[in-house]
Amino acid sequence: MTTGATGTDNVLGRPLRKVARVVLLDPEDRVLLMHGFEPAEPDRRWWFTPGGGLEGEETPAEAALREVAEETGITDVELGPVLWRRVCSFVFDGRRWDQEEWFFLARTRQTRTVLTGLTELERRSTAGLRWWSSAALSATRETVYPTRLAELLRTLLDEGPPSTPIVLAPEIA
Numbered sequence: 001m002t003t004g005a006t007g008t009d010n011v012l013g014r015p016l017r018k019v020a021r022v023v024l025l026d027p028e029d030r031v032l033l034m035h036g037f038e039p040a041e042p043d044r045r046w047w048f049t050p051g052g053g054l055e056g057e058e059t060p061a062e063a064a065l066r067e068v069a070e071e072t073g074i075t076d077v078e079l080g081p082v083l084w085r086r087v088c089s090f091v092f093d094g095r096r097w098d099q100e101e102w103f104f105l106a107r108t109r110q111t112r113t114v115l116t117g118l119t120e121l122e123r124r125s126t127a128g129l130r131w132w133s134s135a136a137l138s139a140t141r142e143t144v145y146p147t148r149l150a151e152l153l154r155t156l157l158d159e160g161p162p163s164t165p166i167v168l169a170p171e172i173a
Helices: 060-072 134-139 149-159
Strands: 006-008 015-025 031-038 041-048 051-053 077-092 095-108 126-132
Touching: 015 060, 015 077, 031 060, 041 126, 051 060, 060 077, 060 095, 077 149, 126 134, 134 149
Parallel strands: 015 095
Antiparallel strands: 006 015, 015 031, 015 051, 031 041, 031 126, 077 095
């Protein structure tokens, strides 16, 4: 979750942090999610896709691969197209994060994960990683971001990647 480049967005009217996220699928079409929590409120937990802010002149694709390696230890990744884009805004670790996010499809055969590349903030706010089947994701009552991930994953697995990225509704919390 490194801090990255910003731009201006019409939805929020504030500068946005540019973020690359990864919908990482294993050979069984399970998606890898990170289990996060608010550092000041460890009982407030959620699941989310790996990813983080663009650094320097990095492209979203370069940031996606770097973030997956740093946050999961997985380096054997075949990066695919951008599936979805969204704007989100939320409070985390005492500050508001306003982000424009690109969600890339990626595949890997490497399912063993390690959390050794996390930043200090990520170490204080990450409970672990888990591979989720589409059925398990659809059945969970736990909080998952983006909030429509179960439905989006099912459509992806049934129909394949969209021909152009789908713009998701903004999520403002």
